[in-house]
Amino acid sequence: MIISRPRIVLSKCLEHEACRYNGEMIRSAFVRTLMKHADFIPVCPEEAIGLGIPRDPIRIESAGGAQRLYQMSSATDLTDRMKRFSRNYLRGLKKIDGFIFKSRSPSCGVIDAKLFESGAEGKVIGKTAGLFAAAAVTRFPCIPVEDEERLTNRYLRDNFLRKLFLLAEWRKIHEKGGMRDIIIFQTKHKLTLMVFSKTQLQKMETLVASQAGLRLTEIKNRYRELLCRALTGMPRYKSTLTVLLQVADGFSGLLTTKEKTAFPDAMERYRRREIPLSVPVNMIHSRLKRFGEGYLHGQSIFNPYPHELMYPNGSEKRYRLE
Numbered sequence: 060m061i062i063s064r065p066r067i068v069l070s071k072c073l074e075h076e077a078c079r080y081n082g083e084m085i086r087s088a089f090v091r092t093l094m095k096h097a098d099f100i101p102v103c104p105e106e107a108i109g110l111g112i113p114r115d116p117i118r119i120e121s122a123g124g125a126q127r128l129y130q131m132s133s134a135t136d137l138t139d140r141m142k143r144f145s146r147n148y149l150r151g152l153k154k155i156d157g158f159i160f161k162s163r164s165p166s167c168g169v170i171d172a173k174l175f176e177s178g179a180e181g182k183v184i185g186k187t188a189g190l191f192a193a194a195a196v197t198r199f200p201c202i203p204v205e206d207e208e209r210l211t212n213r214y215l216r217d218n219f220l221r222k223l224f225l226l227a228e229w230r231k232i233h234e235k236g237g238m239r240d241i242i243i244f245q246t247k248h249k250l251t252l253m254v255f256s257k258t259q260l261q262k263m264e265t266l267v268a269s270q271a272g273l274r275l276t277e278i279k280n281r282y283r284e285l286l287c288r289a290l291t292g293m294p295r296y297k298s299t300l301t302v303l304l305q306v307a308d309g310f311s312g313l314l315t316t317k318e319k320t321a322f323p324d325a326m327e328r329y330r331r332r333e334i335p336l337s338v339p340v341n342m343i344h345s346r347l348k349r350f351g352e353g354y355l356h357g358q359s360i361f362n363p364y365p366h367e368l369m370y371p372n373g374s375e376k377r378y379r380l381e
C-alpha cells in the first residue's frame with residue numbers, strides 16, 4: 060500500500076536546533092523516527108521575533124481578561140510582535156498536514172503553557188496555549204496538532220498519525236487528482252472514516268455518487284470540508300466496535316477459543332483508552348492475512364502509517380484523556 064509523506068510544521072528546538080531560551084535542544088525519539096517518513100518545516104517563533112539564544116525566559120500573563128506574552132527581565136510586552144509573526148508566517152504556509160509543538164512553551168505549547176497573574180509577584184493561575192500554537196490551531200482547524208510529550212502516549216500518537224497520513228494522501232489528490240482518485244481514496248479509507256464519523260462518511264459518499272452538477276474543484280473543496288469534520292476528535296468507540304465486529308464476523312468460525320476472547324478483551328482496554336486503536340485493529344488484520352480477505356486487506360484502517368511509527372523507542376506516558 061502506498062503511504063504518502065506528510066509535511067509537518069515542527070518546533071525547531073525538537074531535534075533540529077539548540078534554540079531554547081537556555082540554549083538547549085529537546086530530544087524526542089518519536090520525532091527522530093518520524094524524520095524517515097515525513098518532511099519537517101522547523102520554526103522557532105521566539106527566535107523569529109528577534110529574541111536571542113540564549114535569552115531570558117518569557118511567560119504568558121493574564122491582564123484585564125486578555126493574555127499577553129511578557130519578558131519580566133526587560134519589562135517587554137512581546138504580544139504584538141508574536142501575533143504579527145504568527146499571522147504572517149501561518150498565512151504563508153501551504154501544503155501542510157500536521158503540527159508538532161514543544162510542550163509547555165509560552166509560544167509553542169498546545170494546551171499546557173503556564174498562565175501567570177500579571178506583576179512581578181504573579182502566581183501561576185492555570186494553563187493555556189502558547190500564542191503561536193493558538194494562532195496555528197485557529198488558522199488550520201482541520202490539521203492535527205500535538206506536542207512531543209503527548210505523542211509519547213500510544214493512544215494519542217496513533218490518533219495523530221492516522222489523521223496525519225490520511226490528510227497527506229488527500230492533499231495529493233486535492234492538488235492533482237481526478238474523480239477516479241477520489242473514489243479510490245474513499246474506498247481505501249472507508250473503514251477508517253467510518254470509525255471517525257459515519258455521518259460525514261455518508262455525506263462524502265453522497266457527494267461522490269451524485270457529484271451534484273459541480274465542477275471537480277468544487278467537489279474537492281466540499282469533500283475536504285467533510286473530511287475535516289469527520290476527523291475532528293477521536294474515533295468513536297461504538298463505531299469502531301461495530302466496524303471491527305463486522306469484519307471479524309466473516310471468519311469467526313475459523314478462530315480458536317483463545318482468539319475469540321482476545322478480541323473483546325482488547326476492545327475493552329481500548330475503550331478505557333489503555334491501548335491505541337491499532338491493537339484491536341491489528342488482531343483483526345492478522346486474521347485477515349491468515350484467511351485472505353483481499354478487499355478488506357487493502358483498507359487503510361489496517362495499515363494507516365509506517366509500522367515503525369507504531370512502536371518508536373521512548374517511554375510511554377499516561378495522560379488524562381477527555
Ligand code: SF4
Pocket residue numbers: 070071072073078079080102103104105106161164166167
Ligand atoms: S518551544 Fe518554540 S519558541 Fe521555544 S525554543 Fe522551541 S521552537 Fe523556539
